[in-house]
């Protein structure tokens with residue numbers, strides 16, 4: 001089983017213009033790629049703010065939406081949860097999902113990375129520079145990865161598939 005991130009970022013490493021903005025700068029080709037890889041696994045985990053940027057739940061996939069508020073209205077194909085991520089992964093595994101796509105935003109990516117619950121990442125780099133928010137916030141450790149493969153999209157964007165190798169405490173190196 002693999003838990004992986006799927007994210008698109010600008011050439012300067014930003015994932016959104018703000019915490020509430022929808023993605024108006026990434027390519028249609030990346031959207032198609034996102035649809036392909038997430039529909040294959042059948043489940044996407046996202047934060048409530050990301051869910052709020054969508055027009056509707058992502059079809060053909062169980063939309064797991066992390067929120068501290070438990071009294072949410074019932075929406076078909078959407079599961080609101082405040083489960084700690086470790087238990088969420090266990091629950092989805094027990095439901096029969098072989099892989100889990102974690103699709104953002106910044107706070108959910110940061111949570112899964114800090115808790116070492118992610119194995120791989122598919123990161124699309126769009127050839128654009130924007131002002132905005134980073135992929136992660138306040139990381140305390142470095143994360144070493146290796147590149148499994150890369151592919152170009154029709155839009156000129158580049159998808160890099162990484163596998164996480166290790167988490168390392170940061171020690172300042174003097175030169």
Ligand SMILES: NC(=O)c1ccc[n+]([C@@H]2O[C@H](COP(=O)([O-])OP(=O)(O)OC[C@H]3O[C@@H](n4cnc5c(N)ncnc54)[C@H](OP(=O)(O)O)[C@@H]3O)[C@@H](O)[C@H]2O)c1
Nearest residue numbers: 007008016019047048049050066067068104105106107108
């Ligand atoms: N470029 C990309 O690939 C990409 C992907 C996804 C999103 N984005 C962008 O990222 C932005 C949103 O990112 P964000 O960091 O502000 O928000 P987010 O991670 O999408 O959602 C944050 C919300 O998730 C809930 N949450 C977070 N941690 C939780 C936990 N441990 N337990 C329960 N609920 C938890 C909380 O909801 P409650 O307040 O309801 O408790 C929190 O306010 C948007 O602009 C979106 O477009 C970009």
